[in-house]
Amino acid sequence: MYNFLLWCQKYVSETIQVCGVVLSSFLLLASMRTCTRIYQETYSLYWAYARWWHLKSKKILKCLIMID
DSSP: OHHHHHHHHHHHHHHHHHHHHHHHHHHHHHHHHHHHHHHHHHHHHHHHHHHHHHHHHHHHHHHHHHHO
């Protein structure tokens, strides 16, 4: 009976350890995915803004040339 309880305790602790490793690696993967998504969205927003500013500055230049 004592051996069974010892085995049971060992099994439970090992299962908890394995679950902890799986959970932590899953969380790490999820956080990496989130970071990647945030980076990609920021990057695309930056380029959208850069394109918009490029077009706007072209229009401003055209206006300045027309005024001259």
